[in-house]
Amino acid sequence: MTKADHSNIALLKEIAELLNEETEMKQMLQLALEKLLEGTKFETGWIFLIKDRRRHELIAEANLPNNLEQDGCRYLCKGGCWCLSKYHNNELEKASNIIECQRIELANKHSNEAHDAITHHATVPLQSGPEKFGLLNVASPNTVRFSDDDLALLESIAFQIGSAIKRILLTKQEKDVALAQERNRLARDLHDSVNQLLFSVTLTSRAGIEMTDEPLVKETFAEIQSLTQEALTEMRALIWQLRPKGLETGLLEALKGYAEMLGITLDVKVSGVLQFPSKIEEALFRIAQEALNNVRKHAGVKQAQIIIRVTHSDILLVIKDDGRGFSVDSSIALPSLGLQSMRDRTEALGGTIDWVSDIGKGTEILIRLPY
Incomplete structure (x- = not known):
């Protein structure tokens, strides 16, 4: 085993430990990208999370040249490019060298500064099994092509990141289910207890109005009935907010x-x-x-x-x-x-x-x- 192999295994281990410790998506991806650049010859990188053909989010970036970083990374955030097109057409299944990146070309064209000699990047999909979540892109100055070993390492790291994204999404899904169940429980409790008590007060105040001939007492019971009816409406609205009825239809x-x-x-x-x-x-x-x-x-x-x-x-x-x-x-x-x-x-x-x-x-x- 060569020295480079030992170095790559150590890097994969460090990234795996980092991914296992983090629970927040954006921070996890940012730290993983920084660790990747720190331990390889790749000098700059960015990660897209992709929801559909019309929406992609620049969720992490590191060591970007000025022309890509300017104006809030607008050349990375807007528009399309070759790697996104290949991703959406299911033509991007492993780490690949990309030629003449449209985003970098556009940023270089509109920049008054030197573009740090970055004109190309490599890309790899982030996925877990058949599920795809986005793209990891890396680049280095004066580099138009990375070696097969570089791309193999990039692919291994992308596999780790894809698995970590899946873990976080599953955890969030479990939390959403638990939250929905808790909302349903609170809605039932409110309906069975507070809601029923308010309804009883409404009936009692109505009966009080009928049982007295004193105008002041009648007025007091009427005020209680009005306030209780208002509280009952508020309670029913709260129950609807906790558990929306009717969405099933x-x-x-x-x-x-x-x-x-x-x-x-x-x-x-x-x-x-x-x-x-x-x-x-x-x-x-x-x-x-x-x-x-x-x-x-x-x-x-x-x-x-x-x-x-x-x-x-x-x-x-x-x-x-x-x-x-x-x-x-x-x-x-x-x-x-x-x-x-x-x-x-x-x-x-x-x-x-x-x-x-x-x-x-x-x-x-x-x-x-x-x-």
Whole structure:
């Protein structure tokens, strides 16, 4: 066994230990990439996580030349290239040398600085069994081709990284299942205990109104009944948020059911086919939930409109009301936690959110999600 073989085995062991210790995806990939560059002749590298043909995320990069690092690595983040095309066409199954990288060419073309002589890179898919997760790319100055031994080492490391990605995704999936089960348990407990107690208070206060002729006592019982009814509506809304009923029969039925429970008349307009992955469908439902809650609590109206437009590339969700509205000022914090929650959910899926509102002129919220 040669000295190089010993060195490669030691590197593979170090990377394996690092991957086994980490539980957060971005940090794991960043550290693994840095360790790879530290122990090999590769001098720069970057990792794409790839969700579909329209979306890839630059999740890790190290030692990039200035022309690739400038403007937030925009030449790596935008557009297509040979390796992505081969990846999507299932033509990239092992570590390969790439000639004339489009991203590097474009970065060099628009750079006023020397481009550090990086013109080519090698690429290898990150996968576990038949599942593919992304690409690992590496490069070195004045190098247009790596040796078979270099590519074999790169392939071994990519296999380790792919297995670690699969482990983290499975762990997250287990946590999501556990979270859903806990939500269901809390929803059942709230329904069986607090919800029933509030309903009993409502009935008791109603009976109290009928049992007395004292105007002040009647007024007190009426106030108790009103407050309890409001609390009951809040509790039912909370239970819906924990365990959305109706999604099993589709997003539209769930939204109509939730609006009806809140006492809101909902006008729904749809264009395109509503066939979404469960994750996107639940996100749309949760976002619309928050918007409808805001209508009930703040708009001062009992009507709202939801528009859903589906194209081949994205989903547009619009929630409108003709209520009180609010003053939009981008320099201050968002006016409600509900809006912040909608923004968080939207951005977590790579989407955008905006709103148009003014005092006395209602509110329109626009959400666009890639699809």
